[in-house]
Amino acid sequence: SVSSESMNPETMGKFEKKVIPKSDQQMERIKKALENNFLFSHLDEEAYKDVIDAMEEKKITAGTEVIKQGAEGDFFYVVEQGSFEITKLKEGAKEPVVVLTLCDQGSFGELALMYNSPRAATVTATTDATLWALDRVTFRRLLMERTSGKRKLYESFLEEIPLLKGLELYQRQKIADSLESKTYDDGEVVIRQGDVGDCFYLVEDGSAKVLKRPTDSSGNPSGDSKQVGILKKGDYFGELALITNEPRQATIVSDGKLKVAYMSRAAFNRLLGPLVSHFKKYSEQYK
Numbered sequence: 001s002v003s004s005e006s007m008n009p010e011t012m013g014k015f016e017k018k019v020i021p022k023s024d025q026q027m028e029r030i031k032k033a034l035e036n037n038f039l040f041s042h043l044d045e046e047a048y049k050d051v052i053d054a055m056e057e058k059k060i061t062a063g064t065e066v067i068k069q070g071a072e073g074d075f076f077y078v079v080e081q082g083s084f085e086i087t088k089l090k091e092g093a094k095e096p097v098v099v100l101t102l103c104d105q106g107s108f109g110e111l112a113l114m115y116n117s118p119r120a121a122t123v124t125a126t127t128d129a130t131l132w133a134l135d136r137v138t139f140r141r142l143l144m145e146r147t148s149g150k151r152k153l154y155e156s157f158l159e160e161i162p163l164l165k166g167l168e169l170y171q172r173q174k175i176a177d178s179l180e181s182k183t184y185d186d187g188e189v190v191i192r193q194g195d196v197g198d199c200f201y202l203v204e205d206g207s208a209k210v211l212k213r214p215t216d217s218s219g220n221p222s223g224d225s226k227q228v229g230i231l232k233k234g235d236y237f238g239e240l241a242l243i244t245n246e247p248r249q250a251t252i253v254s255d256g257k258l259k260v261a262y263m264s265r266a267a268f269n270r271l272l273g274p275l276v277s278h279f280k281k282y283s284e285q286y287k
């Protein structure tokens, strides 16, 4: 059986899989909590099962300090429900400041596990809450490589993007967690005018043409499309449909080889929500 195998260091590597028994109802709740968490989106079936097996439910009462800045890292936490305030005492400052709040979603506590560093911030529950805790060994075995790999992969690219310059490094790291890359050959359509929009895109490499077809009074395309812009490395597109919930207003076609990094609507809302006023202001230029 798997459990007896896992005791055998020769066959399974030198660790024992952690298995905390769970009810069907707990299983369902974990799966739901992990669903909109990018860190888990690429686990294969076995790794996903191992993660779920190793997770431990933590019922937290309002006011509990789950993580203390400066402490050693032991667990990574996924929020099932409840609100949390993340505070940080920055170098030279007298008082800690709130750097982030979480409500019924998200995760925290990965940094100390990934970099063997002290906890970078304090996390306090502001309501009664339910968390799923994943131990350090399982986190490092199953989640660390991909997470730190993506954060490294996209770090310098995201740093160079004017739109994201004002963000904290940690916010860009969370953005990196949510990104996937895709390449297109010359002339391939990335998004098509009139389609429903579900993703936001950044140009990682190469360039793309922005084409627009005039529409008649009832909104149907009529006439020939015209090139109205060109997008280069570091530019973004696809934000409008996500903000306005209207169909795509233009077609984006690769101009030579094109590489984009894209994120889902859910990631866009969660991570780039604070930039919506910026997007709105700059979308005036499209007119």
Ligand code: 1OR
Pocket (backbone or CB within 6 Å): 067, 073, 086, 088, 099, 100, 107, 108, 109, 110, 111, 112, 113, 118, 119, 120, 121, 122, 123, 168, 170, 171
């Ligand atoms: P940790 O293991 O260091 C505290 O434990 C956790 O708080 C940390 O992992 C992150 O998961 C989470 N800076 C550092 N850690 C943060 C931040 C943050 N926000 C959440 N955590 N900043 C806030 C960025 C919006 C940067 C502040 C300068």
